[in-house]
Every structure is written in structure tokens, then in C-alpha cells.
Amino acid sequence: MLRTAVRVLVGLLALVGAVAVLVGASFAARGISAKNAPGRAETVVARRLRSIAIPRAARDEPNPVPASADAIREGMEHFADHCAVCHANDGSGDTEMGRGMYPRAPDMRQPATQNLTDGQLFYIIENGVRLTGMPAWGGGSEHDATDNWRLVHFIRHLPKLTPAEIETMKTLNPKSPEESQQDEEMRRFLEGGEPSKAAPAPHQHSHGGKG
Amino acid sequence: MKLISGVLFLVLALSIAPGVLAHEGHVHRVMGTVAAVNGERLQVKATTGQTSEIVVNDKTKILRGTTTQKSSDIKPGERIVVTMTESKDPAGKAQLTATEIRLGK
Secondary structure (H helix, E strand, C coil): CHHHHHHHHHHHHHHHHHHHHHHHHHHHHHCCCCCCCCCHHHHHHHHHHHHHHCCHHHHCCCCCCCCCHHHHHHHHHHHHHHCHHHHCCCCCCCCHHHHHCCCCCCCCCCHHHHCCCHHHHHHHHHHCCCCCCCCCCCCCCHHHHHHHHHHHHHHHHHHHCCHHHHHHHHHHCCCCHHHHHHHHHHHHHHCCCCCCCCCCCCCEECCCCCC | CHHHHHHHHHHHHHHCCCCCCCCCCCEEEEEEEEEEEECCEEEEEECCCCEEEEECCCCCEEEECCEECCHHHCCCCCEEEEEEEEEECCCCCEEEEEEEEEECC
């Protein structure tokens, strides 16, 4: 009995040691850099853990907001204003912010997001996801919850988003006065107007994402 | 024991070297006219006079107004605004890749 207990203890210590070595090696090799995307195995494990962490009742919760063109439009307006800076208007995650996060902002048009239940999407929007760039948007009010359920409808609509809808969203994205001025300058230039002295120079930074 | 093996699995997953992806830099924009277009290579002469060579790939969104266009629709001499990212090609050379191209109406 004592011998078995000692063996288990030694085994546990060896395991803890191995874990410590692996964690140490990982940090020694990569530090805390977010430059490289997570590997496939890490992505699979993290998504599995996220799925386990969402309570069953929340996962199975149906969307109380009826699906309608108005619900999608209101979700779209909310998404363009609050979410697109990381997720891009088309949900691809192809933005300056989304590309630099660890993990990367996901392409929400893909099955990894679209296969989540409405309840899971709502839970993630409301509560955020720890150790990622996803903040918690749930303010606790019924108004916030309704907005977030509309966002769920819009996320379902992302794979069918039209170029015209993306153009509409661009007018709703938050912009600095400088970015608004550049956009206006660009529009005038493309319509045949003469560029002003304030025209964007080559390689000038812009914070807009794709889509 | 399940917990221990779960933790070990997680640590192993974290330790596996991720696929090396080139980190794309800041988003840039250039406004000017098409100086030349040759397959995936586009030369834009900016309104400031500087010429940039930009890669166009199958992910590049090309628009004239709200109408989607193909890369073959880009013609020398026409007005253009290119939104692009700067990265390094496999040889380590700096490269500009267009994410969105808007053509004059």
C-alpha cells in the first residue's frame, strides 16, 4: 500500500516536472509574443475548453428576438460600430487589430463559428473570452441583451453579406476626423476631382480593416 | 488522473511550435494613377509623384463604385486608390500587398 502511494507520488512529481519543463521551454522559445498564430493543437484544445466552459443552459438558449430583416439590419449597424474594428465588416477578422491578436480574430463565416449554437454565440458576446481579445459586452440590461441577440442574427447572416451591405457598413464604422477627411478626399479623387494638398501620401497609415 | 492528463495535453498543445505566419504590418493607402499593370504586379504613381509596386492577389477586393471588378479590369492611366499591407516575401524583401483597390468611375 505504502509502496503504491510512493509510486503515485513519484509519478505525479515527474508529471509536474515534465509540465514545468514544457512550459519553460515554450516561454523560452516564444516568450509572450503574439506575432505567430496559435498552432492547430492549441486552437483545438482552446475551443474545446471554451465549449466546456459555457453552461449547458446557456448553450441551449434559443434566440428570443425573431429573425427578420430589421433584426439583421440593426445587428449589422451595431456590428459595424462596435465589432468591425477587430472582426472586419465581413466577419473575416482581416483587420490590423484582428491579425495581431493572440489568438487571431476568427473568420466568423467559417464552420468553427457558424456551427456554434445561438446560445453559445450570445454567451460569448455577453461574457467575452478570457485571455483573448474578446471583451464582455453584456451590460446586464434587457436593452443590451436584445442588441446582442440581434448581433447573433447578423453573425448568421455574415456568409451571405452582399458588397452593398459592406459599403453601408463602412459608412457606420467609427472614424477619426482625419480618416473621414481621407475617405472624402478619396471619393472626390475617384470621381475626377483634383487632389488637395491634404491628399493621403503613399504609405500613409490608415486604420481601416478589410471588408 | 483525467485532470492531470488534461493539463498535460494542454501544455503539450501550447508547446507545439505554431505554424510560422508572416505578421502583416500596418495598413497603408496610396492614391494616384495606374502606371502599369502586369499580372499580379501593379505600379501606381501617387499624386505626390512617387511610384509604388504592389502585389494583387486573389484575396484583393477590387471595386469600381460598388461593383466588383477583376484584376484584368485595371487599366493603365486610370485613377486608383489602393489599401495595402506591408509584409516580407519569402526572401525577406519588403512587399506591399493590396487588400482593396478602388478604381475611378
